[in-house]
Amino acid sequence: MRFLCLPGAYGSAKNFRIQLGPLANELERRGLASFTYSQGSHEVEPPAGWEDYFGARPLYRFLDTRHGDNFESLRRLRHMPYSVNAEDAIRMFQECGDGEDWHQQVWREAMDDVFRTLDEHPDVNAVIGYSEGAMVGASLIVEEALQAQQTGRQPRIQFAIFISGSPPLKFEGNDRVVAQLADQVGTAIDIPTFHIFGCNDAFLSGAVALYNVCEPTKSTMFDHGLGHIVPRDAENVRMLADILEQLIPKLEGGNRRPETKTGSGEASIQGER
Numbered sequence: 001m002r003f004l005c006l007p008g009a010y011g012s013a014k015n016f017r018i019q020l021g022p023l024a025n026e027l028e029r030r031g032l033a034s035f036t037y038s039q040g041s042h043e044v045e046p047p048a049g050w051e052d053y054f055g056a057r058p059l060y061r062f063l064d065t066r067h068g069d070n071f072e073s074l075r076r077l078r079h080m081p082y083s084v085n086a087e088d089a090i091r092m093f094q095e096c097g098d099g100e101d102w103h104q105q106v107w108r109e110a111m112d113d114v115f116r117t118l119d120e121h122p123d124v125n126a127v128i129g130y131s132e133g134a135m136v137g138a139s140l141i142v143e144e145a146l147q148a149q150q151t152g153r154q155p156r157i158q159f160a161i162f163i164s165g166s167p168p169l170k171f172e173g174n175d176r177v178v179a180q181l182a183d184q185v186g187t188a189i190d191i192p193t194f195h196i197f198g199c200n201d202a203f204l205s206g207a208v209a210l211y212n213v214c215e216p217t218k219s220t221m222f223d224h225g226l227g228h229i230v231p232r233d234a235e236n237v238r239m240l241a242d243i244l245e246q247l248i249p250k251l252e253g254g255n256r257r258p259e260t261k262t263g264s265g266e267a268s269i270q271g272e273r
Contacts, residue, residue, distance in 0.1 A: 001159065001252060007039055008134075018055070020230055023232070032241075091181070114136060125156055127141070130230055135165055135168065135210075137157075139168040139169050142180065142188055159192050159247075161196065164206075165195070166179070167209045179209065187215050190215045193215075195207065195219065196240065197221070198224050199225055201227050203228055220247065
């Protein structure tokens with residue numbers, strides 16, 4: 001199974017290869033997966049006070065956030081009370097950010113960019129995304145299903161790993177883009193998914209809202225007990241690889257979507273602009 005790897009905001013293909021390295025290396029060693037690393041097309045500067053947090057520059061985002069959304073808006077989600085359920089937390093986050101919406105053109109450009117990368121790598125049949133990359137990956141799956149209905153384009157993504165993600169986005173009205181939430185749309189993602197997050201994640205409500213919008217009979221979750229990170233310690237990597245060693249062969253043997261099988265090999269880096 002070959003994964004398209006999508007980093008978080010203020011990330012890059014190069015940095016995500018390092019972040020994901022321990023788990024990716026273990027999966028490759030076991031002959032379970034290979035990896036293609038991508039990144040957003042919009043180069044960004046890290047927020048003030050976070051210059052050394054995100055790793056080596058250049059850094060990128062999938063979304064063009066020069067107008068509207070900025071890093072400060074994420075702080076609101078960190079302070080949502082724990083008594084609020086995941087869907088209400090996402091709604092409150094969007095509502096209190098009125099005027100900072102990602103416009104449909106911005107989102108369409110981001111989706112088109114990811115689809116171009118997918119088309120450039122015909123052996124990719126799975127996705128792994130972290131934070132913003134998980135949101136983009138989830139939206140890619142939803143968009144593939146929509147295109148299959150509208151144009152007959154065959155969906156490519158058979159399996160998704162979401163690390164500290166948030167729910168997929170959809171168009172609403174003339175110019176808004178909003179999250180798809182389980183209490184509004186039910187199941188939005190029906191392929192098998194594996195959700196990795198930590199109970200100490202300040203943005204846990206986003207990861208839970210993403211889990212809730214996936215088909216429950218095909219979803220697995222893993223709590224690494226840490227924060228908003230890609231787990232890299234030996235114990236978590238071993239446990240994650242053990243779970244995926246059970247999941248991936250079953251998907252390769254019986255998934256309903258046609259699959260291009262690939263052996264393990266060196267990870268590649270795509271889109272280092």
